[in-house]
Amino acid sequence: MFDDGTVSTQVGECQLKRSSRKTLAISVLPNGSIELVAPEDAPVEAIVSKVEKRAGWIATKRWEFSQLNVAKPALTYRSGATHRYLGKQYRLKVRKVANESVKLKGAFFEIGLPDPSEREVQKLLTTWMRDKATVQFSRRLHEWEAWCVRNKLPAPRLQLRSMPKRWGSAHPSGKISLNPDLVRTPSLCIDYVIAHEVCHLKEPHHDTAFFKLLGQVFPNWREVKLRLEQAEF
Numbered sequence: 001m002f003d004d005g006t007v008s009t010q011v012g013e014c015q016l017k018r019s020s021r022k023t024l025a026i027s028v029l030p031n032g033s034i035e036l037v038a039p040e041d042a043p044v045e046a047i048v049s050k051v052e053k054r055a056g057w058i059a060t061k062r063w064e065f066s067q068l069n070v071a072k073p074a075l076t077y078r079s080g081a082t083h084r085y086l087g088k089q090y091r092l093k094v095r096k097v098a099n100e101s102v103k104l105k106g107a108f109f110e111i112g113l114p115d116p117s118e119r120e121v122q123k124l125l126t127t128w129m130r131d132k133a134t135v136q137f138s139r140r141l142h143e144w145e146a147w148c149v150r151n152k153l154p155a156p157r158l159q160l161r162s163m164p165k166r167w168g169s170a171h172p173s174g175k176i177s178l179n180p181d182l183v184r185t186p187s188l189c190i191d192y193v194i195a196h197e198v199c200h201l202k203e204p205h206h207d208t209a210f211f212k213l214l215g216q217v218f219p220n221w222r223e224v225k226l227r228l229e230q231a232e233f
Contacts, residue, residue, distance in 0.1 A: 007048055009048050011052065012033075014034040015034065015035045016044075017035070017036065017037050017038070018039070019039070020040065021037060021038075021039055022039055023207060024037070024039070024051075025207045026050075026051060026054055027206050028058055028061035028062060028065070030165040030166070031065075032062045032066070034051070077118040077119075077121040077122040078092065078118055078121070079091075079092055083125065084185070085109075085183065085184060086136075086186060087184075087187065090107055092109050092121070092125075093109065093110045095112045096112070096115075096116045097113065099112065099114075100112065100114070100124055101113075111124060111125065129183055129184070130160060130180045132183055133183035134158070134160065136187075140191060141156045141157075144156050144194070144195075147217070148198070151202055153174070154172075154174030156176045156197075156201070157173075157176065158178065159176065160179075160180045161177040162180065163177070167179050167182050167193045167228070168182070168196065169200075170200035170201055170204075172201065174201060176194070178193065178194070178197070186231065188224050188227070189224060189228040189231060191224075192221055193228070195214065195217055198217075199213050199217065
């Protein structure tokens with residue numbers, strides 16, 4: 001693959017790369033920019049025409065990303081504040097005690113620690129969430145191992161990685177990076193993100209082949225994707 005510079009279209013400047021692929025891939029990035037991967041022999045005029053035919057889809061994707069980029073109120077870490085785990089909302093009950101602990105009881109996170117300041121509560125709850133994320137994500141990735149074997153793909157391996165504007169990413173080696181905040185969303189949303197990233201091990205681009213595969217392994221992905229985009233946490 002090599003960089004062919006930029007091309008001007010009705011939807012703005014697009015970064016163009018060439019590869020041995022047979023069809024044009026159009027990707028809208030989180031910042032609203034557009035990346036194109038085109039066959040080596042595709043005329044620029046034909047590329048521009050195809051991009052402009054997808055103007056409606058591009059506008060929709062840009063709007064979706066703009067909603068994700070809207071600043072959300074910062075979470076607070078004092079008694080009465082609300083936090084989500086697996087899509088359910090819980091209130092914090094913070095107590096000053098000798099030993100640190102986080103417990104889910106009914107509709108509450110019961111948090112005990114020697115220093116009940118917001119900073120220390122945040123550190124403790126964040127650690128608890130990451131631990132739970134490791135357990136939840138690892139179990140779900142394990143369920144994909146047989147599928148990867150059948151498709152001659154590397155076994156998926158989990159990496160937790162904080163990503164301000166992404167839920168996950170996939171590397172050809174089998175490494176699946178997931179945002180630990182995903183554990184705050186409903187279980188079905190976690191399953192969707194993992195399915196999405198595992199599919200990238202077989203189909204690396206957001207092209208027709210990728211979405212066909214995603215539809216086969218996760219038929220209602222569009223509805224769940226929308227639910228994830230609208231999730232509060």
